[in-house]
Amino acid sequence: MSNYIRYSYKELEKFCNDCFNKFGFTEDESRIITDVLLLSDLYGIESHGMQRLARYHKGIEKGLIKIDAKPEIVYETPVSAVIEGNDGMGQLISHKAMSIAIEKAKNTGMAIVTVRNSNHFGIAGYYAKMACDAGLLGMAMTNSEAIMVPTFGRLAMLGSNPIAVAMPAEPYDFFFDASTTVVTRGKLEIYNKLNKPLPEGWALDSKGKGSSDASDVLKNIVAKNGGGIMPLGGETEQTGSHKGYGYGMFCEIFCSILSMGLTSNHTHIGGKGGTCHGFIAIDPKVFGDPAAIKEHLSTFLKELRESPKSEGQTRIYTHGEKEIFAKADRLQNGIDVNINTVKEMFDMCNYVGLNPVDYLGDVKFDNSTESSYN
16 A cells, blocks of 8 residues: 555645534634644644644643633733733634734834744744745744753754744745754654664764654653653764754744743643744835845845856755645645555544544555554
């Protein structure tokens, strides 16, 4: 059996909207959650799209994610706000937070909004893109359950702690979204589903030594037995490990520290998520003519693409360019979903009372197909 099944964007959109609606989210809430998830798959970021559904199902089922939670502003100035998420759905809290940051930035020039007591919010780039689409420079970041082992350590203490930045440009907006770990936890989950060994330089075992066993690393992260994913730069200072570790701390400051929320090593303990986020919006008008600034960035990006290529290479990409091409391809040709993820989608339908065949077709699973619900 092939490891992947292809579905159209519209098929996955209907599946997600109906499932989240069945969970108890309103139509508008379901649309926002679905939009965040599917943008990830459209951009080719498999780790944070349909692959993440099992995590949300489990979070709701275990009470980490409270469907009826309402985020509230607990501290505010003209240029900032702190939002108490009350353990709600991360995408909904974060959409509200960045919307507030955008509104404040348009009034004052720039704004920072931090969030505490939330849950996984999808790809950070979605929220940076919200600001970019409004003509602003946007930044978004989040902490997570501890998966990053600090340089010279053997216990995960920081999350994947991604940082995303987006800014208007032509013909492609600048769009950068990356974890401060070598890879995300979702990448390990994909390798585990495919029963493939991890590449060297990704993960550490419980003793702080390199590991290629995705299943073991994932189990150790959950049990907090030691081990986890390396910081961007690997495990030694010679390869820049301290830089990824430092970027992770930068993210932690803008998420959990400024919001007075839980740092990564204290999240997901005792039945509580406690994830924290940070959002920044800056209106280019505070630095001059926005159109001129956009043109200036566009010119530099063009110069980067047209700069000399290394031997054997025909193209230099700027950040956000590949995502535009991937989105166009997947909207036209469909999105490939891992067979194990499809099994999780069947389980999700059964849980909320929908007929999975109506959405996903009459898929036959063999004995090797695993579900994260098991």
